[in-house]
Amino acid sequence: MIREEGVCVKIPASTANLGPGFDTLGMALDLYAWLELKPASETVFRLYGDHLDGLPSDKSNLIYQVAQSVFKRAGVKVPELEISMYSDIPLTRGLGSSASAIVGALYAANLLIGEPLTKDELFDMATALENHPDNVGASLYGGIIAAVWDGTHATALKIQPPAELLTLVAIPDFQLSTSLARKALPEAFRMQDVVFNVSHASLLTAALASGRLDLISSAMKDRIHQPYRAQLVPGMARILEEAPSHGALGVALSGAGPTLLALVEEDSSRQAELEGFLTKVLAEEGISAKTLWLRPCTEGVVELAMLNNVSFMKRIKGE
Numbered sequence: 001m002i003r004e005e006g007v008c009v010k011i012p013a014s015t016a017n018l019g020p021g022f023d024t025l026g027m028a029l030d031l032y033a034w035l036e037l038k039p040a041s042e043t044v045f046r047l048y049g050d051h052l053d054g055l056p057s058d059k060s061n062l063i064y065q066v067a068q069s070v071f072k073r074a075g076v077k078v079p080e081l082e083i084s085m086y087s088d089i090p091l092t093r094g095l096g097s098s099a100s101a102i103v104g105a106l107y108a109a110n111l112l113i114g115e116p117l118t119k120d121e122l123f124d125m126a127t128a129l130e131n132h133p134d135n136v137g138a139s140l141y142g143g144i145i146a147a148v149w150d151g152t153h154a155t156a157l158k159i160q161p162p163a164e165l166l167t168l169v170a171i172p173d174f175q176l177s178t179s180l181a182r183k184a185l186p187e188a189f190r191m192q193d194v195v196f197n198v199s200h201a202s203l204l205t206a207a208l209a210s211g212r213l214d215l216i217s218s219a220m221k222d223r224i225h226q227p228y229r230a231q232l233v234p235g236m237a238r239i240l241e242e243a244p245s246h247g248a249l250g251v252a253l254s255g256a257g258p259t260l261l262a263l264v265e266e267d268s269s270r271q272a273e274l275e276g277f278l279t280k281v282l283a284e285e286g287i288s289a290k291t292l293w294l295r296p297c298t299e300g301v302v303e304l305a306m307l308n309n310v311s312f313m314k315r316i317k318g319e
């Protein structure tokens with residue numbers, strides 16, 4: 001059954017790693033992308049907003065390709081699509097923009113043909129495309145996820161984020177590709193560093209699951225990716241070291257960077273101090289950055305009802 005009227009989905013951004021949970025922990029954030037797919041007689045793209053500038057608007061587009069992979073797997077043919085997308089998620093900054101596009105395309109394509117695939121199958125497909133499950137898992141399921149990937153199957157367990165948890169992100173005005181940020185990492189690690197990360201990621205997961213915000217500052221420490229990536233983000237080393245003494249519960253590079261993410265208690269009286277500190281340290285390195293206060297998003301990708309007679313952009317402005 002093909003839904004001729006089309007489908008519309010809303011996908012959250014995400015942060016990955018949360019410090020020690022390299023390639024395993026992820027958290028959805030309340031910053032979104034919207035995607036509408038409709039069967040059409042000829043493929044057309046309507047890409048709105050600054051964050052989608054320069055993306056291909058032909059069949060090489062990731063959304064088109066990913067949607068076709070769902071149709072192929074389900075044995076259904078929908079060769080031509082009208083694709084409309086708007087995103088508030090900045091590209092290549094460590095906030096899961098590519099994961100949100102992949103999850104949105106998989107989820108919307110599956111809805112369009114009557115949901116033959118399960119959400120868990122979509123998770124496997126998304127992880128195979130991204131190569132790690134943390135961002136896609138968060139965008140798909142929402143909340144905080146702990147995930148593993150064996151090269152074929154991804155498994156994730158969702159944790160409801162503590163209600164009083166807020167995040168502050170500082171998004172530098174330069175892009176850093178995940179592949180470049182992964183090239184900065186060594187092939188092998190010392191045993192002490194592996195044990196350090198396993199124990200900190202475990203404590204962080206347990207602290208988040210049980211709402212023990214007081215343990216975040218001891219748990220949110222990493223030795224296997226951030227020290228190597230620090231050279232790629234001037235000011236990062238100082239922010240990781242000093243943000244906790246300016247009101248952060250914990251601080252990390254968001255995904256592969258360059259965005260920095262601080263976890264903050266909702267009723268902290270030091271929010272302005274922390275924001276000023278992050279901005280100042282980056283500015284001292286000649287980097288201008290945009291700061292945003294974001295809440296964890298407890299839901300992953302969701303379907304929105306198609307509204308007749310309301311244009312795609314009008315309905316998003318109404319959100």
Ligand code: HSE
Pocket residue numbers: 016017022023024094096132134135178181182225255256
């Ligand atoms: N876990 C991945 C990394 C996330 O840190 O490389 C990339 O978005």
